[in-house]
Amino acid sequence: xxxLKGLSRHFGGVRAIxxxxxxxxxxxxxxxxxxxxxxxxxxxxxxxxLFPASAGKVxxxxxxxxxxxxxxxxxxxIARTFQNIRLFGQLSVWQNLWVAQNAPEDHARRGFFAxxxxxxxxxxxxxxxxxxxxxLAHKQDELAANLAFGEQRxxxxxxxxxxxxxxxxxDEPAAGMNSEEIGQLRDRILKLRAQGITILLIEHVMELVMxxxxxxxxxxxxxxxxxxxxxxxxxxxxxxxxYLGGA
Amino acid sequence: xxDFLQAVSDGLLFGATYAxxxxxxxxxxxxxxxxxxxxxxxxxxxAYAGLLILQVAAGAPPWAxxxxxxxxxGVIGWLVYLTCFHFIPLSNPLAPLMSTVGMLLLxxxxxxxxxxxxxxxxxxxFDDVMLRVGEFTLRGDLLLVAGVSVVCMIALLALLYRTRxxxxxxxxxxxxxxxxxxxxxxxxxxxxxxxxxxxxxxIAGALIGASVxxxxxxxxxxxxxxxxxxxxxxxxxxxxxxIVAGLLVGAFENVFQQFRGVxxxxxxxxxxxxxxLVFRPSGLFKP
Amino acid sequence: xxxxxxxxxxxxxxxxxxxxxxxxLLTGQVTMAQAAFFAIGAYAAGMLTVLGGWHIVPALGAGxxxxxxxxxxxxxxxxxxxxxxxxVATLAFGEGVRLFFFNFDYQVAKGEIKVGPLGGEGFRQIxxxxxxxxxxxxxxLFIWVFVILSMAAxxxxxxxxxxxxxxxxxxxxxAAQSVGVNLTAVKVSAMTVGGAVAGIGGGLYAHYTTHIEHxxxxxxxxxxxxxxxxxxxxxxxFGTLAAVIFVQAFLIEGLRFLGDWRNLLxxxxxxxxxxxxxxxxxxxxxx
Numbered sequence: 001x002x003x004l005k006g007l008s009r010h011f012g013g014v015r016a017i018x019x020x021x022x023x024x025x026x027x028x029x030x031x032x033x034x035x036x037x038x039x040x041x042x043x044x045x046x047x048x049x050l051f052p053a054s055a056g057k058v059x060x061x062x063x064x065x066x067x068x069x070x071x072x073x074x075x076x077x078i079a080r081t082f083q084n085i086r087l088f089g090q091l092s093v094w095q096n097l098w099v100a101q102n103a104p105e106d107h108a109r110r111g112f113f114a115x116x117x118x119x120x121x122x123x124x125x126x127x128x129x130x131x132x133x134x135x136l137a138h139k140q141d142e143l144a145a146n147l148a149f150g151e152q153r154x155x156x157x158x159x160x161x162x163x164x165x166x167x168x169x170x171d172e173p174a175a176g177m178n179s180e181e182i183g184q185l186r187d188r189i190l191k192l193r194a195q196g197i198t199i200l201l202i203e204h205v206m207e208l209v210m211x212x213x214x215x216x217x218x219x220x221x222x223x224x225x226x227x228x229x230x231x232x233x234x235x236x237x238x239x240x241x242x243y244l245g246g247a
Numbered sequence: 248x249x250d251f252l253q254a255v256s257d258g259l260l261f262g263a264t265y266a267x268x269x270x271x272x273x274x275x276x277x278x279x280x281x282x283x284x285x286x287x288x289x290x291x292x293x294a295y296a297g298l299l300i301l302q303v304a305a306g307a308p309p310w311a312x313x314x315x316x317x318x319x320x321g322v323i324g325w326l327v328y329l330t331c332f333h334f335i336p337l338s339n340p341l342a343p344l345m346s347t348v349g350m351l352l353l354x355x356x357x358x359x360x361x362x363x364x365x366x367x368x369x370x371x372x373f374d375d376v377m378l379r380v381g382e383f384t385l386r387g388d389l390l391l392v393a394g395v396s397v398v399c400m401i402a403l404l405a406l407l408y409r410t411r412x413x414x415x416x417x418x419x420x421x422x423x424x425x426x427x428x429x430x431x432x433x434x435x436x437x438x439x440x441x442x443x444x445x446x447x448x449x450i451a452g453a454l455i456g457a458s459v460x461x462x463x464x465x466x467x468x469x470x471x472x473x474x475x476x477x478x479x480x481x482x483x484x485x486x487x488x489x490i491v492a493g494l495l496v497g498a499f500e501n502v503f504q505q506f507r508g509v510x511x512x513x514x515x516x517x518x519x520x521x522x523x524l525v526f527r528p529s530g531l532f533k534p
Numbered sequence: 535x536x537x538x539x540x541x542x543x544x545x546x547x548x549x550x551x552x553x554x555x556x557x558x559l560l561t562g563q564v565t566m567a568q569a570a571f572f573a574i575g576a577y578a579a580g581m582l583t584v585l586g587g588w589h590i591v592p593a594l595g596a597g598x599x600x601x602x603x604x605x606x607x608x609x610x611x612x613x614x615x616x617x618x619x620x621x622v623a624t625l626a627f628g629e630g631v632r633l634f635f636f637n638f639d640y641q642v643a644k645g646e647i648k649v650g651p652l653g654g655e656g657f658r659q660i661x662x663x664x665x666x667x668x669x670x671x672x673x674x675l676f677i678w679v680f681v682i683l684s685m686a687a688x689x690x691x692x693x694x695x696x697x698x699x700x701x702x703x704x705x706x707x708x709a710a711q712s713v714g715v716n717l718t719a720v721k722v723s724a725m726t727v728g729g730a731v732a733g734i735g736g737g738l739y740a741h742y743t744t745h746i747e748h749x750x751x752x753x754x755x756x757x758x759x760x761x762x763x764x765x766x767x768x769x770x771x772f773g774t775l776a777a778v779i780f781v782q783a784f785l786i787e788g789l790r791f792l793g794d795w796r797n798l799l800x801x802x803x804x805x806x807x808x809x810x811x812x813x814x815x816x817x818x819x820x821x
Binding site (some may be wrong): 343473 | 718765808
């Protein structure tokens with residue numbers, strides 16, 4: 001579904017990503033790990049369209065994404081969450097989801113007028129479903145800025161789902177969570193896969209990565225140094241060296 | 248051709264004042280990421296304040312008036328800081344902007360009230376001196392304007408790059424939170440930025456008064472617009488940019504005034520701005 | 535009674551001006567161009583009734599169309615200009631439009647006299663209401679029909695997904711893009727709607743004052759346009775209405791007894807309002 005071929009992204013002299021080859025097949029959950037500064041978030045940003053690639057290509061469902069603006073990528077089926085949560089703080093939980101309903105199938109189903117100027121009634125059911133999934137139904141009218149941290153993370157994920165994506169890029173969704181929350185996140189991610197969504201998970205929290213991914217790729221200094229199943233990666237000496245450094 | 252070059256040289260000399268105004272706008276923007284729309288009005292207000300010394304000592308020499316304007320500018324700058332930036336939480340970007348607009352109107356009205364709307368004569372220095380360089384005439388008073396402006400710019404750059412205050416200012420402009428964590432008192436730095444730009448503005452206002460020969464409250468709006476145009480063309484936050492842009496706008500404006508008259512002149516300055524916005528929106532220099 | 539009708543007319547027209555800025559401000563674009571769209575609507579509607587003999591309602595419609603079209607044209611380049619630079623760019627655009635009308639002559643002979651805009655002299659004899667025997671009360675009601683329609687339309691937008699999307703863009707463009715919002719469409723459409731509302735306001739203004747000239751559409755008017763929604767708060771359209779009533783009715787008329795000093799108070803009151811209540815009368819940005 002997603003293919004990165006020789007992807008590079010430079011910022012001045014810094015090679016944030018350097019010749020990265022990565023394939024994510026439909027229905028997989030692939031993890032992307034690596035020490036800080038290894039290029040994981042940059043990869044998400046390039047795939048999402050925030051930065052153009054300096055070299056190499058990104059293919060989604062066989063088609064090159066070069067030059068496609070971010071909002072069109074969302075409509076093509078790629079959604080992402082942010083590492084530092086970027087909710088619309090002054091809008092309510094409900095409104096945050098409402099704004100994000102930009103999937104092409106929704107656009108086709110309801111006319112222009114209904115979609116933009118219609119009231120809330122037409123989409124109540126769908127948004128209610130998203131709220132249920134994220135356990136936020138009781139807070140639907142609360143301003144996003146007033147939510148607890150864990151709730152904000154759930155809203156961030158729900159918002160990414162509002163556009164019915166085919167591919168979900170999760171940027172460190174477990175940061176700052178405790179064990180129980182990580183367990184709930186793991187269950188939610190597995191439910192999403194069961195619904196047919198392909199997932200690329202950037203993460204530091206090994207508890208989550210090892211427990212939920214099919215395959216893991218490891219980055220260091222912008223290059224892929226290892227790829228394999230969770231068990232293979234855990235046993236790989238190169239990976240340990242990258243994280244712990246030293247001889 | 249000669250006329251053209253003469254117009255350019257006069258324009259460049261006068262453009263030095265635009266450069267000073269542009270520096271004031273751009274410095275506040277660079278440090279606090281906010282626009283102080285009252286700046287040009289405050290500069291003209293400071294120039295008026297300079298005239299106060301003539302109330303006290305009737306025969307005072309022009310440089311005393313300039314000095315008084317200089318100091319008045321610092322005071323007014325500090326007042327603008329207090330009323331628009333000190334108390335308003337910076338998380339609200341629109342409120343300080345609106346407040347500076349309020350100060351702009353307030354300063355304008357105070358000027359109109361105190362002077363009953365009558366233009367005030369402004370002393371000039373060396374206005375009877377004409378230097379001849381080959382075929383060109385360089386007006387003595389304009390040379391002074393340019394000279395003083397250059398001295399001010401050098402002083403400002405020295406302040407920013409060779410003193411601790413300057414270092415603190417640059418730190419705050421880049422990372423205000425980290426600067427605070429390093430013990431820099433951000434409020435103090437911000438206040439000093441306003442005082443320093445106010446001092447600069449006072450000089451600029453006085454120099455403008457001196458080269459035009461009179462001050463009038465009608466000067467504030469066009470000066471605000473031009474100052475902002477200079478700031479944008481130079482690149483928001485860049486002092487060298489403001490300097491170059493000020494000279495550029497001064498020269499451009501004077502050339503068009505020479506050849507197309509006063510009414511069309513301003514339209515061409517707007518077109519210059521739009522040309523930059525289309526082809527080089529980040530301005531001449533990056534901050 | 536006529537006095538109160540006149541006041542209500544002024545409040546109505548300024549509310550339209552404020553509303554035109556309100557919708558653009560929601561998207562985070564601080565625009566000083568609304569007075570320019572207002573001017574375009576004024577001249578367009580005036581010329582159609584005076585020179586073309588049109589009925590007032592289609593003339594106002596044309597004013598809205600011209601305002602909207604200009605705003606749409608401005609909206610695209612405005613996308614390239616970030617944050618506070620947009621203030622400067624729109625300010626310069628506004629001044630450019632004003633200068634255009636300063637130089638704009640289009641006169642047609644009607645019987646013995648010539649009518650139409652005449653550059654610096656302005657556009658006199660826009661006497662549609664007088665020629666058709668409208669009373670002051672009727673004009674007031676007519677103006678308020680448009681005000682109420684505009685407020686209703688904007689209220690509806692606010693309650694709909696479009697309104698939530700506008701505010702999302704105003705809050706965080708990056709996040710909005712990432713959830714599929716087309717920034718260009720949203721920002722330009724908001725600017726266009728604002729231009730339409732300003733065009734209607736301008737058209738009504740021209741007929742209510744019967745004489746318009748370039749100086750009416752200056753930086754001060756552009757400032758009023760954004761002052762109303764900022765002082766009133768961006769929570770909903772009533773904030774803007776409240777601010778207009780506060781400024782026009784209370785300040786300008788009610789403080790008439792202060793004579794000349796009331797203009798002084800205006801600036802001071804804006805500064806005070808922004809310090810005491812930076813989020814505006816009605817507060818925050820949630821509809």
